[in-house]
Amino acid sequence: MRYMKTLVAAGIFAVATLGIATAANISGAGATFPYPVYAKWADAYKKETGVGLNYQSIGSGGGIKQIQAKTVTFGATDMPLKGEELTKAGLIQFPTVLGGVVPVFNIDGVAAGGLVLDSATLARIFLGEIKSWDDSAIKKLNPETKFPAQAIVVVHRSDGSGTTFIFTDYLAKTNADWKSKVGANTAVEWPVGIGAKGNEGVANNVANTKGAIGYVEYAYAKQNKLAFAKMINKAGSAVAPTAAAFQAAAASADWVGTPGFAIVLTDEVGAASWPIAGATFILIHKQPQDAEAVSETLKFFAWAYSKGDKMAEELDYVPMPDNVVNAIQKAWAAEIKDQSGKAIFAVSN
């Protein structure tokens, strides 16, 4: 009985702590991927203006649910909602920062950058069709490198993640087999491999397992100096994952013509574009009940677009290109209205 009581008590505490909300001027919830940069921005913004931000990084799914339930002023998601979903929920969506996804590997005798892959080969590896590193498809892309006859161990994320969404979106976009058998989502039914929790789990499993290949966020790969692969992009050139390559991908995308800026930067055109990248998004009600809170939120993000680039880069996120920021702010002014129909955000500042 004593044990059962302890269990029940633990359950009560777990439930109770979930419900605690801190009072703050701006409240948001959602994706975990941009949390470090939002926190950094919030800190600097509070020092400058005195307005605080309470962001709960509970995951994209939770962010979407909370903004729909109107318990927060903005939601955040790594997987963009489609135009019709936004219209149905009365939401506006815009991207804040970019990130890239990088394949990392652990092959005997092959150094960082010493492996070049294209979308078809990457998809066949993750489908379990290419089973060994000395497969002819891999040799053909890397004529210079000598590969051991080592079994390939696929490592993927076990937790639902925006990183997984961007990665599988890339494979689905470029490979019909992947699209029909697996598809793209924050979590998918992986045909092969082991699942590891978080970027650190994937990185650790790749590091521990000879012959392993996995994928992690660019920031994580860079900070931990992981052995990454180069990718052949849509234009046919082999590119290394760098901030410049992500921005090249962002610059070539048609942001303005896409409803809700719902673009995933996978398989973008441009000779310098890294093919596996994506933005993280914010969701706000177009006709909010609390216009004041939304006004504060938009001021915060306008400030972040103009002054937050350097802070984002320090954390290895890639800021949005200026033309996209302009389009976003125009959309704010045109679409977000208070109860009387007046625009909440005015451009020009």
Next chain:
Amino acid sequence: MSDAALQNSSIALLRGQVLDRLRLRDRIFHFSTVAAALIVLAILAGVIIALFIGAIPALCNFGAGFLVSQRWNPVTENFGALAPIYGTLVTSLIAMVIAVPFGLLIAVFLTELCPIWLRRPIGIAIELLAGIPSIIYGIWGLFVFAPFLQGTLQPFLIKVFGNVPVLSELFAGPPYGIGILTAGLILAIMVLPFVTSISRDVFEAIPPVLKEAAYGVGATTWEVVRNVVLPYARVGVVGGFMLGLGRALGETMAVTFVIGNAHRISPSLLAPGTTISATIANEFTEAVGDIYTSSLIALGLILFVMTFIVLAAARYMLLRIDRRMG
């Protein structure tokens, strides 16, 4: 005379007041205890109802097929609970197979053979083992234990059982380090304190006269344990196993780190798998869509039912031994 009567009646009045006050106080105390106990019941009922309501969309959509399907596809929203149920049961089974004999040996040592001065340190060490947060077990498992197994135990098992018919299937495949077996081993360490401390308590409750009598007629320690201690304590010890099993079934973080999180049922114990709680912990935050979320809640309901059955069985057995010991 009248004075005395007056005095008497005022004493009676005073006594009545005091008694009333005491009675009221007792009633308030009684009421608070009842209320506190009822709150526990209400919360438990609330959890069951919430789980059930949350699980309805998934259960309606997939029906009984939810329990027997191995599919877990968030893209097409086709879900089945078999792989997590299988992983939960197998990891818990491995944990119990290892923890039960070890726990019993430790308990026997502590109650029968251990020098008095060593008893407290070992007893406290075991209880501290229970106090380590599960996330610590998970991190230790991933960074220390799994690489160790990958380099030692797993290649050994693959080599030794490589040509044995059934066992070669059970220990097949590349040594990933993580997997069902690793999760089971971590769980074994985590449930060991439960099994040990309850077994010890039960052994200590055995009337000394029984053991003394056995020693008196010349029984060895082994014979005393085998023929007196274990039969007498059997039911209580099984209750302790059940509590350990309850913990093993529901353990989340440590398992999530080392099980490999693959929604597949493999014959090999070295292959990655998943458990119910690991699946929920992994996927709940990013689950978008009613059916996906509901399927995860339905998994929670299944785990709740499994744990409830185990704990109820444990309570029943402990109750029986209590009655027997008076």
